[in-house]
Amino acid sequence: MNENEMTSPGYEIPPELRHQVTITTLERIYNWGRANSLWPMMFGLACCAIEMIATAASRYDLARFGMEVMRPSPRQSDVLIVSGTVTKKMVPQIVRLYNQMAEPRYVIAMGACASGGGPFKEGYNVVSGIDKFIPVDVYIPGCPPTPQALLNGLIALQKKIKRQSLRDLPWYQKGPAEPIPVPVLGPDLMDPRKFALIREVTHRQAVQDQQEGEVAHE
Amino acid sequence: MSEAVPRIAQIPNLVDLFPDKVQPDTRPGYQGYLVGREHLLEVVQRLRDEYGYDYLSSVTGVDYLPEGKMEVVYHLYKTLGGPALVLKVQMPREDPRVPSLVPLYRGAEFQEREAWDLLGIRFEGHPDLRRILMWEGFAGFPLRKDWREPYFEEEAKPFKSRWPEGFVFRAEDRNPFGDNVQYPPGFDPETWTPPDDEAIYRVLKRASEEDDLHADTLVVNLGPQHPSTHGVFRMVVSLSEETILDLKPVMGYLHRNHEKIGERNTFLQNMPFTDRLDYLCSMSNNFGYALAVEKLMGVKPPERAEYIRVMMAELTRFLNHIFAIGFLLNDLGAYFTPALYAIEERELILDIFEAVSGSRMMCNYFRFGGVARDVSPDILEKVRRLVYDRLPRKVDEMDEFLTRNEIVRERCEGVGVLTAEQAIANSASGPVLRASGVPYDVRRAEPYSIYDRLEFDVAVRYHGDIYDRYLIRLDEMRQSLRILQQVVRDIPEGPIMTGKPQYQVRVPPGEAYGRVEGPKGELGFYVVSNGKPNPWRYHVRAPSFINLTSLVDMARGAKVADVVAILGSIDIVLGEVDR
Ligand code: SF4
Numbered sequence: 004m005n006e007n008e009m010t011s012p013g014y015e016i017p018p019e020l021r022h023q024v025t026i027t028t029l030e031r032i033y034n035w036g037r038a039n040s041l042w043p044m045m046f047g048l049a050c051c052a053i054e055m056i057a058t059a060a061s062r063y064d065l066a067r068f069g070m071e072v073m074r075p076s077p078r079q080s081d082v083l084i085v086s087g088t089v090t091k092k093m094v095p096q097i098v099r100l101y102n103q104m105a106e107p108r109y110v111i112a113m114g115a116c117a118s119g120g121g122p123f124k125e126g127y128n129v130v131s132g133i134d135k136f137i138p139v140d141v142y143i144p145g146c147p148p149t150p151q152a153l154l155n156g157l158i159a160l161q162k163k164i165k166r167q168s169l170r171d172l173p174w175y176q177k178g179p180a181e182p183i184p185v186p187v188l189g190p191d192l193m194d195p196r197k198f199a200l201i202r203e204v205t206h207r208q209a210v211q212d213q214q215e216g217e218v219a220h221e
Numbered sequence: 222m223s224e225a226v227p228r229i230a231q232i233p234n235l236v237d238l239f240p241d242k243v244q245p246d247t248r249p250g251y252q253g254y255l256v257g258r259e260h261l262l263e264v265v266q267r268l269r270d271e272y273g274y275d276y277l278s279s280v281t282g283v284d285y286l287p288e289g290k291m292e293v294v295y296h297l298y299k300t301l302g303g304p305a306l307v308l309k310v311q312m313p314r315e316d317p318r319v320p321s322l323v324p325l326y327r328g329a330e331f332q333e334r335e336a337w338d339l340l341g342i343r344f345e346g347h348p349d350l351r352r353i354l355m356w357e358g359f360a361g362f363p364l365r366k367d368w369r370e371p372y373f374e375e376e377a378k379p380f381k382s383r384w385p386e387g388f389v390f391r392a393e394d395r396n397p398f399g400d401n402v403q404y405p406p407g408f409d410p411e412t413w414t415p416p417d418d419e420a421i422y423r424v425l426k427r428a429s430e431e432d433d434l435h436a437d438t439l440v441v442n443l444g445p446q447h448p449s450t451h452g453v454f455r456m457v458v459s460l461s462e463e464t465i466l467d468l469k470p471v472m473g474y475l476h477r478n479h480e481k482i483g484e485r486n487t488f489l490q491n492m493p494f495t496d497r498l499d500y501l502c503s504m505s506n507n508f509g510y511a512l513a514v515e516k517l518m519g520v521k522p523p524e525r526a527e528y529i530r531v532m533m534a535e536l537t538r539f540l541n542h543i544f545a546i547g548f549l550l551n552d553l554g555a556y557f558t559p560a561l562y563a564i565e566e567r568e569l570i571l572d573i574f575e576a577v578s579g580s581r582m583m584c585n586y587f588r589f590g591g592v593a594r595d596v597s598p599d600i601l602e603k604v605r606r607l608v609y610d611r612l613p614r615k616v617d618e619m620d621e622f623l624t625r626n627e628i629v630r631e632r633c634e635g636v637g638v639l640t641a642e643q644a645i646a647n648s649a650s651g652p653v654l655r656a657s658g659v660p661y662d663v664r665r666a667e668p669y670s671i672y673d674r675l676e677f678d679v680a681v682r683y684h685g686d687i688y689d690r691y692l693i694r695l696d697e698m699r700q701s702l703r704i705l706q707q708v709v710r711d712i713p714e715g716p717i718m719t720g721k722p723q724y725q726v727r728v729p730p731g732e733a734y735g736r737v738e739g740p741k742g743e744l745g746f747y748v749v750s751n752g753k754p755n756p757w758r759y760h761v762r763a764p765s766f767i768n769l770t771s772l773v774d775m776a777r778g779a780k781v782a783d784v785v786a787i788l789g790s791i792d793i794v795l796g797e798v799d800r
Contacts, residue, residue: 047452049475049796050500050582060564075447091401092356093453093474096445120401122494124392125485126478127363127370128355131393131401147582189413190360191371191402198410204397209407 030169037081037107038164041157044080045073046100049087051114051147058150068157077103082160084153085139088116088123089130091192095185101137102182106174109164111156112139115146122146130192137183232306233272239264246309250517250731250750253294253307258319261310265295265325273299274306276661277326277648279734279745279762280333282340284314286366291317291342294747296734296762300645300659302666305734321347328648328770339364339480349424354473354799358416360405363481370481371396371403377755378486425459426467438466441781445474451548451788452795456772460781468776468784470769472799479800483759488514488726488750489589491759495746496583498761499797502541504533504574505739507587512669513735513746514589517728520719526591527671528712532604533574533586534737535701535708539612540570541740542652542694542701545792546619549691552789553632559623566615569607576600589726591718601709608705616698624692633688637775637787640685647770651742653791656693657685663738677704687783690790725754732758741765741792761800765793 016024047055059065059073074080077100089097101110112133115121120131133139140163143156169175184195193201235243235254242260246253256264268274274297283292295308310319321344322329333344334353341362344350351357361368372392374380382388393399427438444455453474459466479498483491495510496503508530515521522530547563571581577596578584586593623629639649644657654661660681664672680696682689730752736745742764749758768791775787 046446049452049477050497052452053500053582056560057564057568060568061561062565062568088475088477090474090476092476093445096453096474100446122497123477123479123482124401125370125372125374126482127401128473128476128478129401135400149581187410187415188356189358189410189415190404190408193402193410194400197398197400200398201404201408201410205404205406205408212406 031165033169034165034167038161039069040072041068041070041082041109041160041164042072042074042080043070043082043084044077044100044104045075046083047086048089048093049116051086051116054147054150055084055086055113055153058153063150063154065154065157068154068161070157077101078105080104081107082109082111083137084111084113085117085133086113088121089133090128091130091186092128092188094130094133094136094192095188097133098136098183098185102185106180107172108174109140109160110137111141111143111160113143113153113156114148115144118142118144136186136194232304233268235264235306238267246307248731250729252732253309255309255311258310258312261308262320262322262325265297265308265322268297268306269325273301275645276300277322277328278305278650278736278743279747279760280322280329280336281747281758281760281762282317282336282342282364283749283758284340284364284366286314289314291340293319293336293342294732295322296745296747298666300661302661304667307734317342318345319343320345321350323347326648327646328767331766331770338362341365351420352473354476356473357420360403363478364484370478371398371401376485377753378490421457421469421471425457425469427459443784444471451793454788454793454795454798456784456788458776458781458784463780463782465776465779465781465784468773470772472766472769472795475795475799477796477800479761480759484756486756487754488728488756489724491756492587493583493585495761496585497796498763498800499739499741499744499765499794500582501544501794502537502740503582503584504537504586505737505744507584508534508670509735509737509739509744510746511587511589511735512737513733513748514726514728516733516735517731517748517750518589518726519729520590522591523716523719524713525595525715526717526719528708529592529596529717530587531670531672531675532596532705532708532712533577533584533592535704536570536573536604538740539698539701539705540567541792542698543567543615543619545740545789546623546691546694549687549786549789549792550623550629552785553629555628559619562615562619566612569611573600573604573607576603588718588722590720591716591722593722595717601712604705605709608702608709613699613702616695616702620695624695629691630688632783632786633686633691633790635684635686635688636779636783637687637690637790638685639771639775643774644685644771647774648767649742649771650764650768651739652690652693652697653742653768653771655680656682656689658683663736663743667736669735669737675704675707687786687790694792728752728754728756736762739764741794741797742768761797763797763800765791766798766800769793769798 065071112118117133123129141156141160145152187193243254243256246255276298278296278298290311291314293310297306336342337350338352338354439460441458445453455471458468495506498506543563543566547560550559574584575581578586639657641658644654660679662679665679677700680693682693728750730750732749734747745762747760748756751757776784
């Protein structure tokens with residue numbers, strides 16, 4: 004089914020009602036409304052946030068796409084633009100913010116850092132991309148991405164939303180969604196979903212160290 | 222007056238003043254004096270009280286692993302001007318302890334905490350020695366030379382896997398967790414108990430018991446996700462009703478390990494990383510780093526390059542200040558309109574940066590001994606039109622709309638006052654220092670590049686409140702335009718680089734401290750080279766990090782709604798605060 008067929012209702016409108024009445028599917032009008040009023044969260048992490056501000060300002064004018072309403076509260080926003088380097092110290096807060104956003108919610112990884120660690124990837128306090136913790140819808144390359152690139156990414160997100168079906172999106176199913184477990188700061192960042200792995204590897208290392216110690220002793 | 226000038230420039234001979242307590246640092250390429258740690262407080266106190274070294278610019282540590290030593294390096298200045306007096310304290314690596322300088326200079330507070338956090342140097346007598354950039358409980362001291370990060374590959378770049386062999390792999394594939402983490406052997410996450418991260422709430426001052434009102438103290442966290450903290454900055458305040466009793470800044474949410482990465486990089490590879498320190502002012506960051514390394518290498522850029530450098534640095538200052546004013550107004554509640562005006566001008570300057578360097582924000586434009594590309598005549602023409610015509614008009618426009626505005630004055634005058642004595646003791650710099658009545662500007666106090674030839678005034682204001690910090694930015698923008706007008710008038714033709722452009726520069730062993738007057742304050746780079754292609758130590762003296770020391774003094778007694786404006790008037794950028 005191509006997009007045209009998918010979105011045309013297959014129903015004749017009586018001639019006298021043409022130009023006054025349009026018939027469409029619920030899904031289509033719903034998605035159309037959602038896609039054109041995406042409210043980003045006012046959430047800046049690092050250098051990329053400055054380009055995000057520039058995108059919202061007059062020369063690039065985010066308002067043309069219905070996105071100028073930046074909300075400082077996660078409860079009121081639809082899209083989380085992760086604009087900058089995600090550090091281990093910050094990631095618990097980001098996951099918490101994501102959990103607090105009302106569904107449907109989308110995430111854009113803006114820039115090299117948010118997508119995969121970027122120039123600072125090797126750093127001991129840097130998370131290699133926010134997608135290790137929360138699902139990402141659109142990745143925007145660049146360091147920082149130009150405002151045009153950010154706009155392109157937002158348009159890509161709009162296109163994605165317009166193609167979604169209410170029937171199989173997780174947030175239109177029955178029952179509440181599971182929140183993402185918030186990472187914990189220990190000797191290093193700990194993802195609660197990986198506790199078993201952590202225990203296994205550190206145990207193996209301890210045994211290895213012990214054996215090596217014994218060998219050195221002999 | 223004429224004889225006072227050389228006196229200021231003179232550094233007293235400490236060996237004569239403090240025989241047996243101080244010796245000159247005789248390592249080749251090093252300067253300053255070594256002080257025994259038991260004498261440090263005494264020596265520094267006398268230098269401060271009798272010799273006028275009232276300004277502690279930078280405190281940092283160096284790990285000399287091969288010699289088994291740790292060293293703490295202090296750079297002292299006089300606010301009257303003149304070169305640095307460098308003091309060093311050496312100690313064995315196993316027992317890194319020094320007396321804290323916080324009782325003498327409050328500005329040492331954050332820098333000593335940072336050295337404790339990253340190098341594990343214990344400062345005895347520090348009032349609040351907690352980790353500052355990493356969190357309590359983090360394993361290890363990352364800037365020590367024998368500490369390895371989870372994605373460790375090799376000691377120094379270029380890594381063999383990239384060049385010359387070129388078998389690149391993903392760092393994730395080599396880490397047993399498939400992620401950028403590591404844990405001590407035998408570590409069990411289930412039985413692990415978090416260390417005391419409530420400590421911060423205990424050091425906060427509360428309402429005193431004797432207070433007969435029996436008012437409760439309310440503790441409020443602002444940030445790290447807060448629309449007016451200019452990024453991921455967190456403040457913990459204790460309130461009595463609406464008045465602030467105490468405030469503790471919490472940073473590190475954007476700590477990107479600049480220095481650890483910088484010590485693995487080659488010298489030139491660090492240039493693009495400096496862009497990302499204060500990401501609004503990449504050109505001035507380049508400037509400071511280039512100066513430090515050029516000091517070590519002993520090269521000087523040609524005349525045209527000097528002019529181009531100053532041009533870019535002053536455009537950056539203009540851009541930063543107009544942005545800062547716009548966002549200060551945002552914090553005052555003028556939601557986005559002034560900021561939009563500011564961003565419009567900023568875009569015009571970014572166009573110039575993009576034309577010369579290829580990138581709007583991350584310019585990576587300076588090279589050791591020059592700049593990367595020449596400025597073409599049309600770009601120069603564009604700059605000329607901006608600095609003679611458009612930008613002066615815009616400054617006047619801002620001035621006209623805002624300066625006499627009733628609301629701006631009500632909210633800013635007399636709020637967030639920092640006295641001159643506090644500003645000096647807190648090592649504040651840049652507009653924050655000058656708005657408190659201290660006319661200290663590195664461009665005049667210790668001129669670098671061609672600033673000694675240019676005509677401009679050091680702007681100074683005397684009340685130290687938010688309003689003066691706003692006004693001083695207007696003044697400085699006007700002075701920057703004055704400098705720019707001279708630069709575009711006088712810029713000579715000629716080469717833009719001394720020697721051939723090189724990927725791998727030769728840097729002789731030694732240390733250097735290069736500092737510039739960045740838009741936010743004194744931006745210093747402390748670089749130690751051991752003759753290898755990578756710096757042994759690379760430290761950034763970040764002005765907005767140290768200016769935050771003054772936040773408590775400004776905020777105490779103010780209302781909680783004002784703290785947002787006070788923070789805006791300090792003008793921080795988190796990339797530089799946390800590095
Ligand atoms: S991708 Fe580049 S510009 Fe963006 S946050 Fe990372 S380092 Fe900064």
